[in-house]
Amino acid sequence: MRRKLVAGNWKMHGGLARNRALLDSLVQAVGTGGSADCAVCVPFPYLAQTQELLKGTALTWGAQTLSEHAQGAYTGEVSAAMLADFGCRYVLVGHSERRSLYGEGNETVAAKFVAAVQGGLTPVLCLGETLEQREGEITEKVIAAQLDAVVQAAGMNGLAKAVIAYEPVWAIGTGRTATPQQAQDVHAFIRARLAESDVALAQRLQILYGGSVKPQNAVELFGMADIDGGLIGGAALVAEDFLAICAAAAK
Numbered sequence: 145m146r147r148k149l150v151a152g153n154w155k156m157h158g159g160l161a162r163n164r165a166l167l168d169s170l171v172q173a174v175g176t177g178g179s180a181d182c183a184v185c186v187p188f189p190y191l192a193q194t195q196e197l198l199k200g201t202a203l204t205w206g207a208q209t210l211s212e213h214a215q216g217a218y219t220g221e222v223s224a225a226m227l228a229d230f231g232c233r234y235v236l237v238g239h240s241e242r243r244s245l246y247g248e249g250n251e252t253v254a255a256k257f258v259a260a261v262q263g264g265l266t267p268v269l270c271l272g273e274t275l276e277q278r279e280g281e282i283t284e285k286v287i288a289a290q291l292d293a294v295v296q297a298a299g300m301n302g303l304a305k306a307v308i309a310y311e312p313v314w315a316i317g318t319g320r321t322a323t324p325q326q327a328q329d330v331h332a333f334i335r336a337r338l339a340e341s342d343v344a345l346a347q348r349l350q351i352l353y354g355g356s357v358k359p360q361n362a363v364e365l366f367g368m369a370d371i372d373g374g375l376i377g378g379a380a381l382v383a384e385d386f387l388a389i390c391a392a393a394a395k
């Protein structure tokens with residue numbers, strides 16, 4: 145069975161005092177580890193604090209985006225090597241908010257994915273359709289195009305170093321979760337598409353679900369055959385909720 149991963153995406157939330165309280169609670173509860181992995185993806189300025197508080201614990205951490213460039217005159221950007229300096233294991237790539245609010249298309253996402261892999265990070269590649277696309281019955285077409293762009297740029301060897309997160313845009317921050325079956329169907333589609341190139345890798349790859357995951361729905365979602373954990377937004381900001389979701393993944 146694939147090991148499960150629960151990753152929190154704090155988005156643009158946090159503050160030094162609040163982070164400390166949250167991370168301390170997670171460390172106390174997660175201790176030296178359980179049967180699922182637990183990670184937090186924090187805003188850049190909090191990476192140093194996160195590293196200080198989580199180093200040597202069972203928790204891992206990461207960032208929410210990165211530059212596609214390794215270095216250079218790119219004011220405001222942060223490279224994979226800089227994230228690695230702060231002990232990041234993960235970096236989110238292609239989150240729908242980056243795609244829709246910051247104009248990151250499939251090519252940019254693919255370039256960022258490659259930069260992450262080259263920098264020794266594990267990209268968490270986010271894929272997902274909008275409500276309009278789902279209602280237009282082009283979900284699979286959209287997901288395939290998002291996935292194929294990355295496979296083309298990084299190859300299956302690159303994919304082997306990644307985690308995928310299916311996050312239907314209409315379920316993010318809306319309280320409207322995909323049903324376990326709706327999520328399962330897309331996860332199975334992603335796995336089948338990867339299996340066309342590499343069956344063993346497709347079987348091994350972790351595919352997380354994200355979009356209004358809460359303690360109340362996590363057990364059912366994580367019980368589906370192709371759902372290997374979650375990418376958690378709002379509920380990752382409340383220690384009790386995030387820990388309950390991590391516990392659901394450990395079942």
Ligand code: 13P
Binds near residue numbers: 153315357375376
């Ligand atoms: P919510 O869990 O708040 O819906 O956010 C999901 C998400 O975007 C995680 O990356």
